[in-house]
Amino acid sequence: MATKRSEQSILWFSDIDKGDVALVGGKNASLGEMYQHLTKKGVRVPNGFAVTAAAYWAFLRHNRLDKKIKSSLHQLDVTDLRALARAGKHIRELILRGSFPRELEAEILANYGGLTRGKRNTAVAIRSSATAEDLPEASFAGQQETYLNVRGDKDVLKAVKKCLASLFTNRAISYREGHAFGHMNVALSVTVQEMVNAGSGVSGVLFTLDTESGFPGVVLVNASYGLGEYVVIGRVTPDQF
Numbered sequence: 001m002a003t004k005r006s007e008q009s010i011l012w013f014s015d016i017d018k019g020d021v022a023l024v025g026g027k028n029a030s031l032g033e034m035y036q037h038l039t040k041k042g043v044r045v046p047n048g049f050a051v052t053a054a055a056y057w058a059f060l061r062h063n064r065l066d067k068k069i070k071s072s073l074h075q076l077d078v079t080d081l082r083a084l085a086r087a088g089k090h091i092r093e094l095i096l097r098g099s100f101p102r103e104l105e106a107e108i109l110a111n112y113g114g115l116t117r118g119k120r121n122t123a124v125a126i127r128s129s130a131t132a133e134d135l136p137e138a139s140f141a142g143q144q145e146t147y148l149n150v151r152g153d154k155d156v157l158k159a160v161k162k163c164l165a166s167l168f169t170n171r172a173i174s175y176r177e178g179h180a181f182g183h184m185n186v187a188l189s190v191t192v193q194e195m196v197n198a199g200s201g202v203s204g205v206l207f208t209l210d211t212e213s214g215f216p217g218v219v220l221v222n223a224s225y226g227l228g229e230y231v232v233i234g235r236v237t238p239d240q241f
Helices: 018-041 053-062 066-073 081-097 102-115 153-168 170-178 228-232
Strands: 010-012 048-051 124-130 146-150 188-194 202-207 220-225
Touching (some): 010 018, 010 102, 018 048, 018 053, 018 124, 048 102, 048 124, 053 066, 066 081, 081 153, 102 153, 102 188, 146 153, 153 170, 153 188, 202 228, 220 228
Antiparallel strands (some): 010 048, 124 146, 124 188, 202 220
């Protein structure tokens, strides 16, 4: 019997769009939307796939982490920074010590092999995509981790797991508490995407409107030599166009 789409562990960009935030998170839904619609217009969007929210819940169930996470966060006072740090570290360690269900691990590696056409030394970007991102009342984007230039089966699995754990960074826990958003009401989908070598050019962020006024007649680019991640996290001061 075919698996329901909502229960699938892997969905490629070609199969997802902006209506799939609950399945693959905001980032992956947008990447799927761009891959499907901009590729036809000559915009080269690197291909990839999402390890879905269903896979995240399967990972928690497999390692029996649901109750342990709830217990660690029960009555947590996020203004107590030491208690917050202890709880966050404990949960992240629980996830990092966990193991993937055998079928899920096999699926991730099989699709990684398909993405890289069997060349396991090909670099990919492993990115976090939470199912609560850029909501009207709050923005959860940017609170989880990204890992670049990841190569090989072992490191891909490790980076996927580290993304799952990053749903419980101290700042993410505190932000959800501050917005009365249930910790078990959000899942973490993971992006596995072709890595683009920016060594011979620049990278950064492009906005299709003015970020201060919302005026739609502007394309704003912030870019610098090297990896775009350095622009996003503020490590470099980019050029603006």
